[in-house]
Amino acid sequence: MKKIISLIVALLSVSVLSAKGDLHLFDVDNKDGSITTVQIEKAFVDAGFGIGVNSNMNKPFMIQFKKTGYKVFTLLTVYHKQMSMDLVTKYPDFGVFMPMGVGIYQSKSEDTLHVSVLTADAQAKILGFDDPLIKSIEKEVLAVLKKALPNSNNKLSEDALKADKSLVTKYELELDGEDWAESRENLMLSLNNGFDLYGFVIPSKLNVNESLKESPYDFYETISICKLPVIYTVSLTRPEAAAFAPCSLMLYKKKDEDKIVLGFPAVHNWISSAHVENKEATDVLLKAQKQFESILAEATE
Numbered sequence: 089m090k091k092i093i094s095l096i097v098a099l100l101s102v103s104v105l106s107a108k109g110d111l112h113l114f115d116v117d118n119k120d121g122s123i124t125t126v127q128i129e130k131a132f133v134d135a136g137f138g139i140g141v142n143s144n145m146n147k148p149f150m151i152q153f154k155k156t157g158y159k160v161f162t163l164l165t166v167y168h169k170q171m172s173m174d175l176v177t178k179y180p181d182f183g184v185f186m187p188m189g190v191g192i193y194q195s196k197s198e199d200t201l202h203v204s205v206l207t208a209d210a211q212a213k214i215l216g217f218d219d220p221l222i223k224s225i226e227k228e229v230l231a232v233l234k235k236a237l238p239n240s241n242n243k244l245s246e247d248a249l250k251a252d253k254s255l256v257t258k259y260e261l262e263l264d265g266e267d268w269a270e271s272r273e274n275l276m277l278s279l280n281n282g283f284d285l286y287g288f289v290i291p292s293k294l295n296v297n298e299s300l301k302e303s304p305y306d307f308y309e310t311i312s313i314c315k316l317p318v319i320y321t322v323s324l325t326r327p328e329a330a331a332f333a334p335c336s337l338m339l340y341k342k343k344d345e346d347k348i349v350l351g352f353p354a355v356h357n358w359i360s361s362a363h364v365e366n367k368e369a370t371d372v373l374l375k376a377q378k379q380f381e382s383i384l385a386e387a388t389e
Contacts, residue, residue, distance in 0.1 A: 109245030110210035110361035111328055114233055116240035118194060118201035123237065125162040125192050128203070131236035132166045132190075135228060140165030140187035140312055141291045141334065145323075148316055160194040160201060161323060163333050165292070165312060168228060171221050173299050176308065181215055183338030184256060184353045186296060186310050190229075191330025193323070203237065204328040205229055207244070210361055214255045214353055245328065251360035257381060258351035261388040268306055268341050268348065275339075275348060275387055279311075282383030288315050291334055308340040313352070313380075321372045322364060329362035335380075350384055 129142050143163045149156040165187035175182040191204040208226035212218040263271055290311055297308040314334035322329045337352045355373040358364050
């Protein structure tokens with residue numbers, strides 16, 4: 089039976105200025121290079137977090153673009169092994185932050201290392217719901233960073249720009265009684281073909297379902313997706329947007345539903361939260377959004 093596409097927009101579409109910034113920004117002296125991304129990763133692991141990726145982007149920047157303006161430009165993604173699992177059990181859409189991004193960067197022209205991470209309020213805004221556990225995870229993240237970055241300064245970013253577009257993009261694949269395991273396999277083949285076609289890469293995957301104690305899902309996984317020209321171009325003017333990379337694509341099927349749901353945080357979050365106003369950067373972001381939507385639309389038709 090022919091499968092049906094359903095494009096769903098997030099319940100919450102923000103059209104007013106945020107009352108405060110969406111990003112926690114840490115600055116710390118690192119003239120001697122003694123603070124490393126390996127140390128920051130270890131601090132998260134010691135505090136009960138799992139790691140998605142710890143990717144030094146300078147190497148691929150040099151390979152593809154022959155230059156980089158950074159001593160350090162690393163994409164670190166993390167998730168809390170207990171609280172994140174509790175949240176995704178209650179709220180399927182929380183998977184778009186499993187894992188969540190931690191941007192770490194230091195330009196060649198400065199002695200300061202910077203770290204950016206989304207606030208709990210920003211996550212709630214993007215998701216369209218709130219829960220005390222989101223704040224609890226934020227508290228743990230901030231504690232880790234303060235410990236890993238001694239004598240650092242911490243502030244909020246400037247107020248977010250207006251975002252008139254949906255902040256989470258979702259598609260549904262109606263199964264119409266077909267075997268979900270076979271449908272999932274075919275879906276993954278189509279997704280991988282699309283990612284290859286448009287130059288998206290997959291640095292990591294997370295099988296969420298195997299970590300849930302009493303799972304309401306037949307399967308639940310997240311796939312980290314990134315596209316190098318997007319990250320590189322945005323980094324030239326707004327490196328703090330690294331908190332959104334790589335993007336997490338959630339895929340799941342609830343046991344009591346006859347459909348597979350896919351979703352990811354839209355690039356409009358980058359533009360709004362990180363004040364991406366440079367035309368070249370916004371163009372590459374919006375192009376990636378269109379390509380990503382095209383991949384999901386074809387995979388679910």
